[in-house]
Amino acid sequence: MRYWIIGLLPLGLSGCIAKTALDVVTLPVKAASKTVDVMTTSQSEADEKRGRAVREREECIGKEQRRAERAGRAPDIDHCYRD
Incomplete structure (x- = not known):
């Protein structure tokens, strides 16, 4: 039973790691977009x-x-x- 849980643990963590990687990749784009929005007047x-x-x-x-x-x-x- 213990080995079965340990075997599934990487699969559960991979989604968390992928989400974090996606957040890190999109952060500069979001920051640049926010900066442009603040600097321009509609x-x-x-x-x-x-x-x-x-x-x-x-x-x-x-x-x-x-x-x-x-x-x-x-x-x-x-x-x-x-x-």
Whole structure:
């Protein structure tokens, strides 16, 4: 019985070793893919960034107009367009 278990042990371990070897081989590809993904900006991300900037400018203009109205002066929205 003991020899039978010892005989099957290498077969059970071979799957584990093969999985580890596969993980080691694919690791550089996964790392490079992740790096490229982090370093590049997709079109949707760029669109979101532009949309966020437009909303922030519109919010700034609205605040400046309300402040100017309360103070009884003309709004100065030039500072809303500085980056």
